Amino acid sequence: MANADVDSGFVPWGPVLRARFYAVPTAPTINICLNDIVANDTVGGIVTSKLGLVGTVYDAAVLGDTPGDEYLLLGSVLACFDEDMDAIQYIAAGRVGDSTVAGYVLVADHPYQTFVANVGAALTATDMDLNYPIDGAALYAPQSTSTGISSQFIKVTNAAVTVTIPIRLVGQAYPGVDVYSAAGCRMVCQINPLCHQFGVGVTI
Secondary structure: OOOOOOOOOOEEOOOOOOOEEEEEEOOOOOOEOEOOEEEEOOOOOEEEOOOEEEOEEOOOOOOOOOHHHOOOEEEEEEEEEOOOOOEEOOEOOOOOOOOOEEEEEEEEOOOOOEEEEEEOOOOOHHHHHOEEOEEOOHHHOOOOOOOOEOOOEEOOOOOEOOOOOOEEEEEEOOOOOOOOOOOOOEEEEEEOHHHEOOOOOOOO
């Protein structure tokens, strides 16, 4: 049986260890979707009407292959809300909101959180030792605007031992169903600690 190969982002695997709210600044360049891996914005916090002073997610461009070089990752989006804190499917690119924030996201941001995500191409046994980039549709557009579910997946090309490449594989999520030697295998993974906002101590 072939792998389903449906890119659905990074879904928490096992218990959610921690979740916190972050703001999405007004008029983001990219879409912010359910199950997206999001990064911490280096500009710091923002004063919002609903949550007061809160951290923000990076929204100016899709993540590069080595986001740990500049933008540290937070985790995966569990839910999206508009500027009034009403639930919405996703935060669309260009959404103005209240002119300060386009909306808010609840993020599973614990550095030890594990996720399950699809790989974009076949793996071999030796690939378990590498680190992997994140990929997705243009501007991280959702699978469907009616669901807002992420189109992100684990990018097999450009995998390397480089410590600023963000995703580390843990193992197969469904070994009785998927085969690792074909695209779309669902893998349990974790954010590389050196790429996580709360993964290691850094000079600030």
